[in-house]
Amino acid sequence: CIWPHTFNFDLTLDNLLWMLDFVGKAKWDAWKSLGSVSQDARQQYVDLIDSLLAAEGPAVAAQPTGSAATFDTLLVSTEDNITTIRLNRPQKKNAITVEMYNEVIKALEQAGKDDSVITVITGSGDFYCSGNDLTNFTKIPEGGIEQMAKDAGELLREFVKAFIDFPKPLVAVVNGPAVGVSVTLLGLFEIVYATERATFHTPFSQLGQSPEGCSSYTFPKIMGNAKASEMLLFNKKLSAVQACAQGLVTEVFPDSSFQTEVATRLKAYAKLPRNSLALSKQLIRGTEKERLHTVNDQEVERLVERWLSDECMQAIMSFFQAKAKL
Numbered sequence: 001c002i003w004p005h006t007f008n009f010d011l012t013l014d015n016l017l018w019m020l021d022f023v024g025k026a027k028w029d030a031w032k033s034l035g036s037v038s039q040d041a042r043q044q045y046v047d048l049i050d051s052l053l054a055a056e057g058p059a060v061a062a063q064p065t066g067s068a069a070t071f072d073t074l075l076v077s078t079e080d081n082i083t084t085i086r087l088n089r090p091q092k093k094n095a096i097t098v099e100m101y102n103e104v105i106k107a108l109e110q111a112g113k114d115d116s117v118i119t120v121i122t123g124s125g126d127f128y129c130s131g132n133d134l135t136n137f138t139k140i141p142e143g144g145i146e147q148m149a150k151d152a153g154e155l156l157r158e159f160v161k162a163f164i165d166f167p168k169p170l171v172a173v174v175n176g177p178a179v180g181v182s183v184t185l186l187g188l189f190e191i192v193y194a195t196e197r198a199t200f201h202t203p204f205s206q207l208g209q210s211p212e213g214c215s216s217y218t219f220p221k222i223m224g225n226a227k228a229s230e231m232l233l234f235n236k237k238l239s240a241v242q243a244c245a246q247g248l249v250t251e252v253f254p255d256s257s258f259q260t261e262v263a264t265r266l267k268a269y270a271k272l273p274r275n276s277l278a279l280s281k282q283l284i285r286g287t288e289k290e291r292l293h294t295v296n297d298q299e300v301e302r303l304v305e306r307w308l309s310d311e312c313m314q315a316i317m318s319f320f321q322a323k324a325k326l
């Protein structure tokens with residue numbers, strides 16, 4: 001689904017060759033006979049993705065247990081003045097589908113208005129979140145690949161905006177490894193608690209992409225340019241202890257006592273006066289809010305371009321190729 005404006009046939013030949021292992025020689029013959037007609041090449045890619053997905057079978061969304069029926073990909077609950085939004089696709093490491101993006105926006109909107117004092121984001125299972133669900137790139141709308149990139153950009157802009165504008169203290173309870181946008185957003189949280197098992201990875205250049213979640217602004221501010229570049233440009237994965245030393249994480253806990261120690265802290269914090277906390281947060285964040293919106297807009301604009309690049313397309317195909325080989 002990721003396709004450059006002017007598709008260069010030679011550039012992607014290698015990719016196609018190994019994809020052929022998967023789709024068979026007949027498909028290659030058909031492809032070759034198309035020559036370098038850009039429109040046809042696009043269609044062929046779409047067909048290829050369709051066949052990969054068909055081979056993989058339908059995506060199975062996790063069924064929430066014991067949550068409000070309004071969310072399919074989240075468990076949302078409020079207790080002891082704490083609203084918890086739990087990403088709930090553990091078998092996919094809580095990768096964020098289009099549906100989940102929309103549901104998180106909705107859950108944040110509700111949490112911003114409810115009676116709770118703080119809002120927590122965490123994950124089900126052994127992962128916090130594996131970032132953007134890469135199958136989002138395979139759902140091509142009628143308007144084609146450009147439309148898909150534009151729609152994805154709009155959704156990401158709204159998603160990040162919901163975090164920038166969130167009026168109450170936000171706490172990330174990072175219960176396991178975190179990847180991509182789930183990491184970049186952390187600069188917009190007030191507290192980040194992590195189990196010692198957590199890791200923090202933003203493999204953007206590896207995927208031919210670029211940073212989002214306002215991290216191009218918040219990360220250098222939090223950890224300095226040198227350390228931010230290691231993460232955002234060179235894909236360095238941090239341990240929880242390293243992320244804490246660099247200021248991205250507030251505190252790290254042993255995995256065995258993580259949930260209980262964090263619950264004790266949060267219950268105490270949630271007894272503080274609601275308005276005082278909200279207004280203090282708004283004072284701290286208020287001065288840079290406009291800046292964050294501008295950064296979000298710029299990051300989204302760059303990503304929409306990246307999603308239509310050869311580099312990104314090849315990286316996405318590699319992901320599916322690796323899956324197909326398993």
Ligand code: COA
Pocket residue numbers: 091092093095096130131132133134135179180181203204207209323
């Ligand atoms: N998008 C789509 N599917 C994802 C995903 C993602 N971001 N992250 C995990 N999954 C899927 C896997 O494909 C796998 O699906 P399957 O059971 O149908 O094969 C399932 O979730 C479990 O993941 P698996 O890879 O088996 O677990 P792991 O512990 O070996 O590795 C990750 C976990 C997250 C390291 C690995 O899945 C990965 O690298 N995912 C891509 C992460 C990524 O690039 N995110 C975007 C960042 S911008």
